[in-house]
Amino acid sequence: MVDLRSDTVTRPDTGMLTAMMRAEVGDDVLGDDPTVKQLEAVAAQLTGKEAALFTPSGTMANQIAIRGWTQPGDELLMYDGGHPYNYEAGAAATISGVQVRPLPAARGLLDPEVVWAHVRPPNDHFAPATLLMVENTSNRGGGSVYPLDTLAALYEGARTRGLAVHLDGARVFNAAAALGVPLKQITAHCDSVCFCLSKGLGAPVGSVLAGSAAWIARARRIRKMLGGGMRQSGYLAAAGLYALEHNPPRLVDDHRRARRLYEGLVEMGFSATEPETNMVYVTVPRAAEAEAALAARGVACIAVGPELIRLVTHLDVDDAGISSALAGFALLRPART
Numbered sequence: 001m002v003d004l005r006s007d008t009v010t011r012p013d014t015g016m017l018t019a020m021m022r023a024e025v026g027d028d029v030l031g032d033d034p035t036v037k038q039l040e041a042v043a044a045q046l047t048g049k050e051a052a053l054f055t056p057s058g059t060m061a062n063q064i065a066i067r068g069w070t071q072p073g074d075e076l077l078m079y080d081g082g083h084p085y086n087y088e089a090g091a092a093a094t095i096s097g098v099q100v101r102p103l104p105a106a107r108g109l110l111d112p113e114v115v116w117a118h119v120r121p122p123n124d125h126f127a128p129a130t131l132l133m134v135e136n137t138s139n140r141g142g143g144s145v146y147p148l149d150t151l152a153a154l155y156e157g158a159r160t161r162g163l164a165v166h167l168d169g170a171r172v173f174n175a176a177a178a179l180g181v182p183l184k185q186i187t188a189h190c191d192s193v194c195f196c197l198s199k200g201l202g203a204p205v206g207s208v209l210a211g212s213a214a215w216i217a218r219a220r221r222i223r224k225m226l227g228g229g230m231r232q233s234g235y236l237a238a239a240g241l242y243a244l245e246h247n248p249p250r251l252v253d254d255h256r257r258a259r260r261l262y263e264g265l266v267e268m269g270f271s272a273t274e275p276e277t278n279m280v281y282v283t284v285p286r287a288a289e290a291e292a293a294l295a296a297r298g299v300a301c302i303a304v305g306p307e308l309i310r311l312v313t314h315l316d317v318d319d320a321g322i323s324s325a326l327a328g329f330a331l332l333r334p335a336r337t
């Protein structure tokens with residue numbers, strides 16, 4: 001069985017479980033869990049921000065960011081395939097009362113000129129745009145990576161127009177691995193950033209939100225409001241610390257395996273998106289049926305459109321898993337013309 005549904009399916013290994021069992025914990029709502037504090041300090045340091053906040057999920061981290069940067073009636077600009085617009089249950093409208101302005105973006109990477117064309121001048125008729133969200137890597141964009149100069153242009157342009165920039169960095173460690181740069185070089189181009197510990201980094205639960213000390217203090221209150229204050233969460237933070245210490249260097253293995261998967265699929269005649277990181281989107285007729293047929297052969301994946309399947313490599317997929325996946329797809333192989 002090879003599970004390519006998502007990089008969220010990883011299970012903690014023995015080293016991570018041991019770190020969790022050994023964690024020193026307290027009550028984080030009362031402010032005395034040393035392991036959570038350590039995770040937040042490490043995350044702040046890695047992102048080059050003043051402070052950080054441990055959250056139960058990336059969805060909560062994004063929603064805290066939206067609430068933390070906007071007022072009800074504001075406009076939030078983002079890619080139209082972006083996570084908060086598509087996969088966060090309409091939370092931005094409910095929790096923050098903002099309207100989302102979804103923007104087209106090739107491979108999920110916003111073009112600064114397209115963004116500025118949608119920022120309207122101050123006027124009683126218009127909802128003021130106060131927040132720009134940037135997703136890196138871009139999930140629906142195919143795991144694509146923003147060039148650093150595009151991030152710099154987006155941040156600079158947003159600042160001059162009075163918008164804050166939140167980086168939805170659920171997979172920003174994959175972006176750093178693909179570019180071969182320290183995380184800080186990416187996270188320098190935003191006011192706040194969140195990343196998932198529970199994806200390619202392999203922790204069972206959790207995300208971290210980082211920003212200025214004053215803004216994170218505000219974010220901490222919003223987390224509490226949303227029910228995200230946790231007690232002996234040091235057990236989970238210990239998994240996150242273990243993940244940050246051990247797993248970023250191996251993300252390049254996931255990228256290499258995604259590429260092998262892509263090359264194998266193309267060789268068989270499938271049309272697929274060339275991976276920049278750990279995702280391959282492959283076109284198949286009747287994707288839902290194909291998903292079921294692949295599952296019956298021990299290859300788990302997700303049909304994300306009528307003719308589109310997403311495959312994601314991660315910590316628990318080895319070279320043999322890629323071979324199994326390719327063997328499964330071989331039986332669905334399109335007729336050569």
Ligand SMILES: *Cc1c(COP(=O)(O)O)cnc(C)c1O
Nearest residue numbers: 057058059060083135139168170
């Ligand atoms: C997974 C993901 C999130 C957060 O997801 P959770 O499952 O709530 O942790 C946010 N943004 C993107 C782009 C994601 O892929």
